[in-house]
Amino acid sequence: MHKIFITGGCGFIGSHLTEYIYRKYKKSQIFVYDKITYAASVKNLDKIRKDRRVKIIKKDLNNYKSLEKFTKNTDILIHAAAESHVDNSFNLTNEFITTNVLGTKNVLDACKANNIKKIIHISTDEIYGEIHKSSFNEQSNFNPSNPYSSSKAAAEMIINGYIHSYKLPVIIIRANNIFGTRQHPEKLLPGSCWSLLKKKHFTLHGNGMQKRSFLYVEDFCKAIYLILQKGKLNEIYNIGSKFEYKNIDVFKIAAKENKLNFRKYVKYVKDRPFNDYRYSLNFNKIKKIGWKPTTKIEDKIFEINSWYKKNINRFKKR
Ligand SMILES: NC(=O)c1ccc[n+]([C@@H]2O[C@H](COP(=O)([O-])OP(=O)(O)OC[C@H]3O[C@@H](n4cnc5c(N)ncnc54)[C@H](O)[C@@H]3O)[C@@H](O)[C@H]2O)c1
Known part of the structure; x- marks a missing residue:
């Protein structure tokens, strides 16, 4: 075995x-x-x-x-x-x-x-x-x-x-x-769902225009x-993934799922001392052996948001 x-x-x-x-x-x-x-x-x-x-x-x-x-x-x-x-x-x-x-x-x-x-x-x-x-x-x-x-x-x-x-x-x-369920709400997508479900403000660094795949x-x-x-x-x-989003767009997706106006719940805070503008990977090497990503945030937002609704008290702060 x-x-x-x-x-x-x-x-x-x-x-x-x-x-x-x-x-x-x-x-x-x-x-x-x-x-x-x-x-x-x-x-x-x-x-x-x-x-x-x-x-x-x-x-x-x-x-x-x-x-x-x-x-x-x-x-x-x-x-x-x-x-x-x-x-x-x-x-x-x-x-x-x-x-x-x-x-x-x-x-x-x-x-x-x-x-x-x-x-x-x-x-x-x-x-x-x-x-x-x-x-x-x-x-x-x-x-x-x-x-x-x-x-x-x-x-x-x-x-x-x-x-x-x-x-x-x-x-x-x-x-x-x-992204997926079970991630601590300190991160962008779970934090967006978690704050919106609790009807609390979510803080975004800088102008929220940083891009992530x-x-x-x-x-x-x-x-x-x-x-x-x-x-x-x-x-x-x-x-890597070809599904690229600005941070603010991730929050908007979570707000839409919760039928809330994102403008009312977003709070912009002073940016990190240095915040990378964009990360991006060329993943041709793994593609060549037979893998590619298939799922984007919009496909799973219902499932993820529902999971946070059910498990809202699971997470403690650090
Ligand atoms: N989440 C992402 O988007 C992402 C992207 C790329 C790479 N990674 C990498 O993937 C790995 C997992 O990330 P994640 O998002 O699941 O993080 P996470 O914080 O959810 O999980 C980390 C796990 O490591 C355990 N751990 C931390 N310190 C430990 C220690 N000293 N001894 C034993 N266990 C310890 C924690 O208890 C936890 O179970 C990390 O190496 C991270 O750098 C994460």
Whole structure:
């Protein structure tokens, strides 16, 4: 029986990915290793967590001894745990470096110690920084502009060192903004739904004209599954979306779904010290092996908004 080990599996992306992997690898044992921060919940795995194939370990990435112990006999490791919210990273730089950089190094050391044969590291489009026109491909340079994206870029540099020094079999994934249910309302789309459902103002940075491409979480899971089958070790894959929105447009979609006038509920606040204008990925490489995104925000807004209505009290603040 395969053992698949997923860090951050109680978070937004990690929980969808854990369910997806559980459905696809029907005979595998799935270990979720997660500190379960304010952004996560074991409830995210309610559909599967009682199955004997699933084991949830509530531990920190920085507890190396337990990481090494629980990763023994792992066949595939997917590293999705991270501090993930840019706004928090301005004041909590230590936490971001500790989890995203040192935590990733611990994951790599555990993989090395246990001779794990396939490691998928989830990174972000933000490591490339902003781009006004066209898109970044996998060879483009790093230009991170905030402590979150620099911690993710630093983690990738450590991985690069481990690939060269220890021949560690890692595949790096760089993804666009991902949307779906279970994401903490600190992020744009869930925050829009959550505030509107509570009839509270939602704050947008600057003029709300920054552009982001949005990738549906199920499309993302399909891409990871394909990479597990056909991806080449020690390669990088951009997983992008062609569905691009201004931040204000995302809020408008949520307001329309809630039949509210967006003007009444939006509050513009001073922009971040530096706010990337636009992120964009060229994802021809993964297209060539048979993947493309299919779902845009408008297709799922009803489902997502309804989920937040039902789970409005699930989230606590950091
Ligand atoms: N959400 C996006 O749009 C997006 C886009 C591209 C890449 N990513 C990357 O995808 C991954 C998952 O992001 P997400 O949006 O699901 O974030 P999230 O904040 O919802 O989940 C992160 C998970 O990591 C866990 N975690 C945090 N610190 C930990 C620690 N020290 N030890 C163990 N577990 C810890 C949390 O408890 C949580 O379950 C991250 O690596 C993020 O950088 C996210």
